[in-house]
Amino acid sequence: MKNNNPVLKSASTYVFELLKEKLSGDYVFHNYQHTVETVKACKELSVAYDLTSRDFEILMLAAWFHDTGYTRAYEGHExxxxxxxxxxxxxxxxxxxxxxxxxxxLSTKYGHVPDGTLQEILHDADYINLGKKKASQRGELLRIEWEKILGKKYSNIEWAELQLDFILNTTFKTEEAIKTYDERRQQNIREQYDIIDQLKKDETKYLSKLNKGAGEKSPKLGRGIETLYRTIYSYHINLSSIADNKAHIMININTIIISLIITLFGSGYTFSSSNQELFTSIRFVFPMGFLLISSLLSVVFAILSARPNINAQEDYDIKSDTSSVLFFGNFTQLKLKEFVGKIKELKSEQDGLYDSMSVDVYHLGGVLIKKYKLLRWSYNIFMIGLIICAVGFITIVIISMSSGG
Known part of the structure; x- marks a missing residue:
């Protein structure tokens, strides 16, 4: 009767069709195969107990339907x-x-303590894979299922430790399951320990290799820093060269203007009375004089901008963090042995070398700021002088024309 029960045959067909049609393919653990394994285990374990036909049928129906709720939801599927x-x-x-x-x-809920023989049989059947070979491989299917459906992700070590805790905390309840499967369960526990130890060793080797690789790549890091400083030095030198060129332009223009004005003034006052057409009125002397003064001031600021600036400390302190031995204005204050010794220290201490270069770059920036401030004054004075001179000339001409001569 137990082996040819029409109710159970009909139930098995119904469950197969239900899971085939409505269970997602992401259920790689709680699927029809798991249901069949649970039903088979229930049959095997129930042989040791003198179950009535009614109890056997109830147990088998519970085994067939216990995971059908996964077709509707994961949490609370029971x-x-x-x-x-x-x-x-x-x-x-x-x-x-x-x-x-x-x-x-309901007794198949995780953590529920089974009550009675039927619940104990179903409990042990549901976790029968813990007492069989390749338990860890079956566990990997559950890991995939959780990642796909629940979005839970674990590292290899985290999952191995979770599996170990699960096997340790899930024990068989029936005497038949303990006698038949518990020895293999204990072996699976030992194997799981070995898996965790191996994973930890592999992780240690990987980290060691990673650190070693980072050490091997340190020269690349050094070259990158050298490229950074080389670029900064080149950038500052280019800016300084641009500032000097602009200063030279202002010096040339203003010296020419100054020379012309002086020549015109000098020749104008040495001409005879018949040559008074060059200066029809002394009123033109004022804008010309203002242009002369502005050009003179402009050329002075341009010369100050282009003038070499050593920017050295009067008493260079070899231990100071604000001084750089790489700058000639500083190291020329040292004796030869002191300078050579300081360079040797920089070669052996990479951080000290980069710090010294950073100080040098900082002082170069300070020189550039002074250059461009003076240059800006030179350009502004020159521009203002030209504007006032031009406005003055135009105003005098207009006044002269309106007064008739």
Whole structure:
């Protein structure tokens, strides 16, 4: 009767069709194969117990339907499994028997302590893979299922430790399961320990190799820093060269203007009375004089900008963090042995070398700021002088024309 039960045959067909049609392919652990393994384990374990036909049928129906709720939800699937069972058995099964199947399905919740022989058999059957070979491989399927459906991700070590805790905390309840499968379960625990140890060793080797690789790549880091400083030095030198060129332009222009004005003034006052057409009125002397003064000031600021600036400390302190031995204005204050010794220290201490170069760059920036400030004054004075001179000339001409001569 137990082996040819038409109710169980019909239930098995129904569950197969249900899972085939409605269970997502992401369920790689809680699928039809797991259900069949649970049903098979229930049959094997129940042989050792003198179950009635009614108890056997109730146990098998609970085994067939206990995971059908996964077709509707992951969390709380047991309640959905019960509802699917009730819908299937509606009007064809005693309510008291349905209630007992319901209690059996609810007993498969993780952490529930089984009560009675039937619940213990179903519990052990549901976790039978813990007492078989390749338990860790089956566990990997559960890991994939959690990642796909629940979005839970674990590192290899985290998952191995989680699996170990699960095997340690999940024990078989029936005497038959303990006698048949517990020895293999204990072997799986030892193997899981070995897996964790190997993973930790592999991680240690990887980290060691990573650190070693980082050490080997340090010269590349040094070359990168050298490129940085080389670029900064080149940038500052180019800016200084641009400032000097602009200063030379202002010096040339203003010296020419100064020379012309002086020549014109000198020749104008040495001409005879017949040559007074060059200066028809002394009023033109004022704008010309203002242009002369502005050009003179402009050329002075341009010369100050282009003038070499050593920017050295009067008493160079070899231990000071604000001084750089690389700057000639500083190291020429040292004796030869002191200078050579300081350079040797910089060669052996990379951080000290870079710090010294940073100080040097900082002082170069200070020189550039002074250059461009003086140059800006030179350009502004020159521009203002030209504007006032031109406005003065135009004003005098207009006044002269309006007064008739």
């Amino acid at each position: 309640e959905h499994s019960i509802q699917i069972l009730k819908d299937y058995l509606e009007g064809e099964y005693k309510l008291e028997d349905i209630a007992e199947i319901e209690s059996l399905i």
